[in-house]
Amino acid sequence: MVKVRNLHKSFGSLEVLKGVSFDVSKGEVVCIIGPSGGGKSTLLRCINHLEEPDKGLVEIDGKPVVSTTRSIFRKDHHLNKMRSEIGMVFQRFNLFPHRTALDNVIEGLVTVKKMRRKEAREIGLEYLRKVGLADKVNEYPSRLSGGQQQRVAIARALAMQPKVMLFDEPTSALDPELVGEVLAVMRDLAKGGMTMLVVTHEMSFAREVANRVMFIDDGQILEEGPPEQVLGRPQKRRTADFLRRVV
Amino acid sequence: MDFAVIWKYLPVLAKGAVTTVELTALAVVIGTLLGLVIAFAAISKNVILKGFARFYTWLIRGTPLLLQLFLIYYGLPQLGLTLSPFAAAVAGLSINSAAYIAEIVRAAIQSIDKGQMEAARSIGMSYFQAMSRVILPQAYLRMIPPLGNEFIALLKDSSLVATISMVDLMRTAQQMYATTFRPMEIFIAAGALYLLLTTFFTVTFGRLERKLAVYQ
Ligand SMILES: Nc1ncnc2c1ncn2[C@@H]1O[C@H](COP(=O)(O)OP(=O)(O)OP(=O)(O)O)[C@@H](O)[C@H]1O
Ligand SMILES: [Mg+2]
Numbered sequence: 001m002v003k004v005r006n007l008h009k010s011f012g013s014l015e016v017l018k019g020v021s022f023d024v025s026k027g028e029v030v031c032i033i034g035p036s037g038g039g040k041s042t043l044l045r046c047i048n049h050l051e052e053p054d055k056g057l058v059e060i061d062g063k064p065v066v067s068t069t070r071s072i073f074r075k076d077h078h079l080n081k082m083r084s085e086i087g088m089v090f091q092r093f094n095l096f097p098h099r100t101a102l103d104n105v106i107e108g109l110v111t112v113k114k115m116r117r118k119e120a121r122e123i124g125l126e127y128l129r130k131v132g133l134a135d136k137v138n139e140y141p142s143r144l145s146g147g148q149q150q151r152v153a154i155a156r157a158l159a160m161q162p163k164v165m166l167f168d169e170p171t172s173a174l175d176p177e178l179v180g181e182v183l184a185v186m187r188d189l190a191k192g193g194m195t196m197l198v199v200t201h202e203m204s205f206a207r208e209v210a211n212r213v214m215f216i217d218d219g220q221i222l223e224e225g226p227p228e229q230v231l232g233r234p235q236k237r238r239t240a241d242f243l244r245r246v247v
Numbered sequence: 248m249d250f251a252v253i254w255k256y257l258p259v260l261a262k263g264a265v266t267t268v269e270l271t272a273l274a275v276v277i278g279t280l281l282g283l284v285i286a287f288a289a290i291s292k293n294v295i296l297k298g299f300a301r302f303y304t305w306l307i308r309g310t311p312l313l314l315q316l317f318l319i320y321y322g323l324p325q326l327g328l329t330l331s332p333f334a335a336a337v338a339g340l341s342i343n344s345a346a347y348i349a350e351i352v353r354a355a356i357q358s359i360d361k362g363q364m365e366a367a368r369s370i371g372m373s374y375f376q377a378m379s380r381v382i383l384p385q386a387y388l389r390m391i392p393p394l395g396n397e398f399i400a401l402l403k404d405s406s407l408v409a410t411i412s413m414v415d416l417m418r419t420a421q422q423m424y425a426t427t428f429r430p431m432e433i434f435i436a437a438g439a440l441y442l443l444l445t446t447f448f449t450v451t452f453g454r455l456e457r458k459l460a461v462y463q
Contacts, residue, residue, distance in 0.1 A: 084371025
């Protein structure tokens with residue numbers, strides 16, 4: 001489903017990704033862990049091309065994620081299409097503050113998929129129900145708690161019916177008591193067979209839900225494998241050090 | 248002080264005020280359109296567009312409006328382009344306000360969190376869809392107070408066009424003072440009319456801001 005080959009990315013002289021390669025198969029949940037500044041966010045952002053990789057290949061379902069035009073005046077149909085198939089959930093939610101919960105969820109359906117509002121509303125309601133927010137449909141984000149905002153953001157990404165979901169530390173900005181409700185939604189999603197790439201510091205979530213854990217440090221995948229192996233019996237010194245620090 | 252004089256000449260002054268309103272309205276519309284173009288040039292990645300926008304705002308904001316009006320009205324005929332006082336006034340005010348409006352628009356757009364553009368792009372929206380449906384609607388709200396100030400300044404600065412023989416409110420007041428020798432009454436009346444017009448802007452923009460701020 002996701003194929004990443006030899007991904008390189010530098011910011012100026014700082015080399016953030018130093019040749020990352022991996023595959024994620026359909027329905028697989030991969031958790032990405034690693035120290036701050038190791039390049040986890042950059043990796044996710046390269047997958048949906050929010051950052052343009054310097055080198056390497058990203059494919060979703062056999063189709064490359066690449067920009068086909070340099071000019072902002074020409075619509076990049078291919079890239080926009082690819083992005084609509086890749087759901088992204090941000091650490092800081094990034095909900096549209098001027099739109100209600102429902103309008104946030106249906107924005108992509110209406111503007112990108114050109115769906116009629118009425119039809120989009122049905123779908124939007126369904127996804128808000130799915131994340132447990134049927135009663136907050138007409139609230140503006142400023143009136144929602146962090147956990148609720150993040151669930152709206154998840155619903156917004158899901159409404160596009162993505163082939164894969166990327167999560168960049170979705171619970172890091174939340175008060176501890178709100179983390180659970182977001183993780184519960186993600187757990188359901190994983191059970192439902194969604195292909196997921198999750199950058200997280202929630203080790204218990206990784207242990208329970210992930211099929212595979214990748215430890216990324218200094219722009220490289222240092223170690224990967226089933227959670228019980230990487231989290232339980234890490235092979236590399238750096239992984240062990242990191243785990244000791246976060247637990 | 249004789250207030251009867253004010254009532255007597257108010258209709259004539261009001262006629263000058265109409266011209267002031269026409270000038271300001273045209274300059275607001277043209278200046279805003281021009282300002283938008285320059286603002287988008289300023290935030291674009293294209294170095295030529297960016298450079299042009301910088302140069303424009305530097306040039307216009309760095310020289311007096313009065314000088315710009317003189318250049319257009321008295322200077323251009325030397326190059327074979329003679330404009331009517333009205334056309335020269337509209338051109339001068341629009342070109343001048345565009346530079347300030349561009350800065351307001353640019354600052355408002357750039358003040359919107361980067362995550363908004365990223366969220367919009369990540370669901371597949373194009374740059375222009377993201378701009379028009381996500382960034383600009385939020386930026387409008389932040390533009391409104393400074394734009395209100397800018398339009399009020401524009402309205403008052405439009406009095407400078409009196410110097411290029413445009414008969415606006417200010418010029419009308421000057422002419423009437425010359426014929427009636429009642430400067431106190433005439434200028435107070437003219438001032439009241441300016442106040443009425445600027446108050447209109449203040450109230451309208453206040454309402455607009457409250458209306459757009461529902462989501463906060
Ligand atoms: N747009 C950018 N411009 C310049 N440097 C950047 C940019 N984005 C990221 N970096 C740098 O790249 C490095 C990797 O950043 P990245 O956000 O990918 O790390 P991370 O693993 O997600 O860390 P964290 O756990 O803190 O989120 C950091 O040193 C960061 O400062
Ligand atoms: Mg990060």
